[in-house]
Amino acid sequence: xxxxxxxxxxxxxxxxxxxxxxxxxxxxxxxxxxxxxxxxxxxxxxxxxxxxxxxxxxxxxxxxxxxxxxxxxxxxxxxxxxxxxxxxxxxxxxxxxxxxxxxxxxxxxxxxxxxxxxxxxxxxxxxxxxxxxxxxxxxxxxxxxxxxxxxxxxxxxxxxxxxxxxxxxxxxxxxxxxxxxxxxxxxxxxxxxxxxxxxxxxxxxxxxxxxxxxxxxxxxxxxxxxxxxxxxxxxxxxxxxxxxxxxxxxxxxxxxxxxxxxxxxxxxxxxxxxxxxxxxxxxxxxxxxxxxxxxxxxxxxxxxxxxxxxxxxxxxxxxxxxxxxxxxxxxxxxxxxxxxxxxxxxxxxxxxxxxxxxxxxxxxxxxxxxxxxxxxxxxxxxxxxxxxxxxxxxxxxxxxxxxxxxxx
Numbered sequence: 001x002x003x004x005x006x007x008x009x010x011x012x013x014x015x016x017x018x019x020x021x022x023x024x025x026x027x028x029x030x031x032x033x034x035x036x037x038x039x040x041x042x043x044x045x046x047x048x049x050x051x052x053x054x055x056x057x058x059x060x061x062x063x064x065x066x067x068x069x070x071x072x073x074x075x076x077x078x079x080x081x082x083x084x085x086x087x088x089x090x091x092x093x094x095x096x097x098x099x100x101x102x103x104x105x106x107x108x109x110x111x112x113x114x115x116x117x118x119x120x121x122x123x124x125x126x127x128x129x130x131x132x133x134x135x136x137x138x139x140x141x142x143x144x145x146x147x148x149x150x151x152x153x154x155x156x157x158x159x160x161x162x163x164x165x166x167x168x169x170x171x172x173x174x175x176x177x178x179x180x181x182x183x184x185x186x187x188x189x190x191x192x193x194x195x196x197x198x199x200x201x202x203x204x205x206x207x208x209x210x211x212x213x214x215x216x217x218x219x220x221x222x223x224x225x226x227x228x229x230x231x232x233x234x235x236x237x238x239x240x241x242x243x244x245x246x247x248x249x250x251x252x253x254x255x256x257x258x259x260x261x262x263x264x265x266x267x268x269x270x271x272x273x274x275x276x277x278x279x280x281x282x283x284x285x286x287x288x289x290x291x292x293x294x295x296x297x298x299x300x301x302x303x304x305x306x307x308x309x310x311x312x313x314x315x316x317x318x319x320x321x322x323x324x325x326x327x328x329x330x331x332x333x334x335x336x337x338x339x340x341x342x343x344x345x346x347x348x349x350x351x352x353x354x355x356x357x358x359x360x361x362x363x364x365x366x367x368x369x370x371x372x373x374x375x376x377x378x379x380x381x382x383x384x385x386x387x388x389x390x391x392x393x394x395x396x397x398x399x400x401x402x403x404x405x406x407x408x
Contacts, residue, residue: 048082111285174286
């Protein structure tokens with residue numbers, strides 16, 4: 001074969017690539033006029049378990065679930081002296097394949113259900129080199145069209161979950177009849193002995209505002225929520241790996257572009273339809289958005305720090321330098337933080353995600369007064385009188401006479 005390839009004009013490197021041989025090996029065979037040796041397949045070696053073949057087949061036919069350990073003990077009592085690994089290799093060859101039960105796919109009607117879950121990712125932002133950051137992807141998938149919405153978040157707290165729900169509903173311009181959860185702590189608080197699930201009251205109130213309701217997956221039935229869990233692997237492999245992100249905002253900006261151009265623009269493997277086109281047909285079946293966005297309010301009092309900041313949910317927000325009181329009222333809304341002094345709104349901030357972040361509104365800080373150099377008062381120029389040297393000589397002579405009289 002090597003000689004024939006050479007006669008066809010192929011180079012040594014091309015022959016090596018085609019035959020899978022090293023270039024030096026190809027060169028040596030060509031120099032000696034040799035062909036690569038053809039090896040006959042090895043003769044199969046009889047297994048030590050072969051004498052027990054009939055017994056093993058009968059046992060596995062009667063009890064397909066018998067373990068290899070169990071069968072090893074049984075034939076060992078019958079005289080088998082081979083290794084356990086040899087038996088397992090032999091069983092792989094003769095064991096009848098187990099019938100795979102058909103999986104029932106749960107399909108939902110248009111506008112009926114969306115599935116929600118979190119997945120953990122780790123990355124190093126180029127804006128923070130050397131620091132490994134853990135982020136969580138909140139994902140919502142419509143069960144009918146498989147339309148995907150998601151956002152990477154710094155935590156899985158209730159406030160984050162609620163903001164993501166609202167953003168997802170606004171992105172799809174509607175809401176499903178029910179939202180399916182895999183018993184995440186921010187959704188499912190507990191379950192009694194009768195199987196009655198208790199949901200987080202704040203989340204229930206939010207969903208009710210949009211005409212929806214929560215539903216929990218059955219315990220140990222993760223496949224009922226596969227429509228949202230399968231995309232996590234797809235997102236990790238097709239979007240996340242091999243990319244770099246400056247910060248969390250850049251990560252979400254790139255993810256939004258990928259969702260629109262790739263994930264929701266592809267033909268889904270299960271439905272066989274373009275996701276975005278399928279969603280366009282499902283969207284009219286969603287519950288329309290209410291006239292007002294859901295806005296839960298938490299009112300608390302906070303003390304202003306020496307730096308002119310107030311702490312809210314682990315983050316810090318500025319107040320104007322003109323604030324007179326040291327304690328102000330905070331209204332913590334879903335998407336913004338309002339600060340009041342004696343009932344008057346003095347500051348408004350968007351909610352910061354994560355912890356230990358600061359936001360200073362530029363208008364809250366007065367410019368420090370300009371420090372002008374102190375000018376010394378100027379005096380009019382006065383002419384300096386210069387006396388003749390004879391004057392100083394006369395003064396000195398007089399002082400000498402006075403001293404002489406004093407000593408006499």
